[in-house]
Amino acid sequence: MSAMLTLEDAQARLLALAPVLPIQNVDVPGTLGRYLAEPLKARRTQPAAHVSAMDGYAVKGPDLGGPWTIIGESAAGHPFSGTVAGGQAVRISTGALLPAGADAVIVQEDLVRNGDHLSLTGTPPSPPGKHIRLCGSDFGIDTELLSAGTRIGPAQLALAIAAGHKHLAVRRVPRVAIIDSGDELASDPEDCAAHQVPASNGAMLAALLASLPCEVDRIGPVRDDLVLLTDAFHLARDADIIVTTGGASVGDHDLIRPAIEAWGGTIDFWKVAIKPGKPLLVATRGSQVVVGLPGNPVSSQVTALLFLLPLLRAALGAADPLPRTIDLPLAAPLRAGGDRREFLRGRLVAGGVEVLTQQDSGALAAMAAAQVLIDHPVQAPRQEAGETVSVILLGNGGIA
Numbered sequence: 001m002s003a004m005l006t007l008e009d010a011q012a013r014l015l016a017l018a019p020v021l022p023i024q025n026v027d028v029p030g031t032l033g034r035y036l037a038e039p040l041k042a043r044r045t046q047p048a049a050h051v052s053a054m055d056g057y058a059v060k061g062p063d064l065g066g067p068w069t070i071i072g073e074s075a076a077g078h079p080f081s082g083t084v085a086g087g088q089a090v091r092i093s094t095g096a097l098l099p100a101g102a103d104a105v106i107v108q109e110d111l112v113r114n115g116d117h118l119s120l121t122g123t124p125p126s127p128p129g130k131h132i133r134l135c136g137s138d139f140g141i142d143t144e145l146l147s148a149g150t151r152i153g154p155a156q157l158a159l160a161i162a163a164g165h166k167h168l169a170v171r172r173v174p175r176v177a178i179i180d181s182g183d184e185l186a187s188d189p190e191d192c193a194a195h196q197v198p199a200s201n202g203a204m205l206a207a208l209l210a211s212l213p214c215e216v217d218r219i220g221p222v223r224d225d226l227v228l229l230t231d232a233f234h235l236a237r238d239a240d241i242i243v244t245t246g247g248a249s250v251g252d253h254d255l256i257r258p259a260i261e262a263w264g265g266t267i268d269f270w271k272v273a274i275k276p277g278k279p280l281l282v283a284t285r286g287s288q289v290v291v292g293l294p295g296n297p298v299s300s301q302v303t304a305l306l307f308l309l310p311l312l313r314a315a316l317g318a319a320d321p322l323p324r325t326i327d328l329p330l331a332a333p334l335r336a337g338g339d340r341r342e343f344l345r346g347r348l349v350a351g352g353v354e355v356l357t358q359q360d361s362g363a364l365a366a367m368a369a370a371q372v373l374i375d376h377p378v379q380a381p382r383q384e385a386g387e388t389v390s391v392i393l394l395g396n397g398g399i400a
Contacts, residue, residue, distance in 0.1 A: 004273040007306065007341055013269055014282050014307055015321060017289050018314035019240040021174060025167040028160050031152045033213045034170040035317040040146040040156075043164030046138040050098040054131040057089040057111060057118060058102035064124035070116045074099050089118050104128035139163065149319025171317045174214045177236035178202050181229060181256065182246040182295055185221035200364070201245040201293075201300045208304050212312050229259035233290075240315065242288060243308060244281075246295025256281060256292050265290060273378075275340040276361040277303040296361040302343050302373065305392065325375060327388040328353045334389065337380030345370035346391065353391060370394060 005013070023037045052058065052074075059068055068089035074080035076095040084090055084101035092098070092105060110122025125131055139145055145163055146156060152168070160168055180202035189198035199221045206216050217239065222232045236242045244256050257267060265285040270292075272280045276299035281292030291308050293300045305323060313321035329352035345356045348371050355374060358366035372391040383389065 004271045004278070005269055007272060007274055010269060010272045010280065010282075011307065011310060011322060014289075014291070014311055015314045017268065017282070017284055018311055019174065019287050019289060021171040021240065021315055021317075023169050024172055026170055028157055028165060028168055031160075031168045031170050032154070032157055034152055034173075035313070035319070036146055036148050036150045036152065037169040037171055037317050039144050039148050040150075040160055040163065040165070040168070042139045042141050042143045042145055045136045045141050046162055047133050047135055049135050051133045052092045052094055052096050052098060052105045052131060053133050054105055054107045055093050056105050056107040056131065058084060058092045058099050059089045059104050059106060060084050060086050060101050061104040061128040063087060064104060064106070064120075064128060066111075066118060066120040068118040070113070070118055072099075098132060103132075105131040107131060147319065149317055151318065171315065174240045174312055174315045175217070175238055176209060176214050176241045176243060176312070177217045177219055177239035178205050179222060179229075179232045179236065179242065179244045180218070180220035180246070181222045181224065181232075181244060183224045185246075187221055201295070201297055204297065204301060205243060205245065205293075205304055205308070208301070208309065209312065212309065212316065214312055214316075224255055226255050226259055226262065229255055230262045233259060233263040233265070236288075239288060241308075241311060242290045243304075244290065244292045245300050246293075260285075260290060260292075273340050274303075274306070275338070275342045277306070277343075278340070280307060282307075294361070297364050298345070298367045299361045301367060305373070305394075306343070323392045325390045325392055328372075328391050329388050330354070330383055330385050332385050334374070334376070334383045334387075336382045337376050337378055339378060341378050342374075342376040343392075344374040344376050346372045346374045348372065351385070353389065 063086045068087055071088045072080045073091040074096040075093050079097040080090050080099040084099050090099045104125055106124060112119050112121050145159055180199050184196050185199040186192040186196040187199055192198050202218050209216050219232050219235055222228050260283045265283045268282045268284060270281045271278055277294055279294050280303050283290040293303045310321040331349045331351035331354045334355060344359060345366050346353045353372055356366045356370060371394055375390040
């Protein structure tokens with residue numbers, strides 16, 4: 001357990017421990033932000049019939065030169081009940097059913113109407129069906145539209161409803177308990193002595209977790225006392241995932257490991273070869289998973305992005321729970337890498353991305369200014385401006 005794991009090995013071991021939560025059928029609007037537990041198949045055809053894509057007049061091709069006599073109207077929700085013959089036209093609006101007999105729509109800008117008489121002034125559509133949305137052109141019944149593990153956003157929600165679904169199968173929302181620990185933590189930021197720091201990690205983690213559907217319970221701050229910390233774990237008995245901040249290192253007052261053991265938990269791994277975030281700890285008790293994050297606020301936030309949020313996504317059923325990365329050019333040179341894989345705070349500027357000067361794991365001002373985490377590999381060579389680096393965008397918590 002003393003050997004440090006690589007980032008990928010640690011993430012794989014953690015995700016393998018993700019709680020398997022029960023599947024629920026939830027009203028579609030209530031599934032926003034969750035992940036499909038089953039593939040989404042269409043229960044209807046869209047469009048269910050040929051419809052117009054433009055406002056204009058439906059006519060019978062190849063009768064596209066006119067003139068025509070207008071015999072009625074087809075509006076959205078109010079179809080024309082008759083049949084269109086040669087030399088006849090039906091006023092039609094966008095989304096309205098194409099009348100029987102018609103196979104072309106001429107846009108109104110290319111026509112002039114005089115009473116019930118219609119004449120062509122512009123160019124007829126080519127091909128004739130140019131302005132028609134054919135039956136099933138979006139999707140047909142029984143088509144698989146989304147795979148299991150897809151996150152449900154506004155577009156996916158609309159698609160599910162259009163496909164005839166009132167409910168969707170999703171995993172139960174995870175229950176998360178956050179235990180903030182440390183003798184130095186002041187619960188009131190307006191009453192903080194020189195030997196204390198305001199307890200910000202719990203609020204920061206709760207805010208990060210708000211990007212995913214979950215129920216969050218905060219416990220603490222808890223003093224560096226084995227009995228109190230063990231009691232805090234017992235208070236989290238209903239949590240699927242327990243998150244701690246601080247106390248996971250090797251100091252005399254770092255009591256998270258012994259508290260987990262006294263609580264009845266088993267350490268799965270401890271220490272990851274990354275910077276910041278080396279003293280990350282993962283443990284289990286039954287189906288409960290404990291993620292012990294470092295106490296330094298930047299280390300806590302970075303490891304939450306790399307480990308805690310992916311674990312939550314996996315529990316929710318995400319097909320790809322890890323943070324997404326993109327390649328961006330450097331706007332300034334980047335020094336060579338060290339003995340540990342680093343996640344450097346950076347910002348977006350003209351010409352690409354630049355590394356912030358302050359990289360200390362306690363520097364919250366720099367973390368708040370950061371827009372990206374730059375993935376800087378072990379022993380990476382110095383890079384010049386214009387060369388690309390892999391980054392995680394921070395604006396959406398690296399959510400897949």
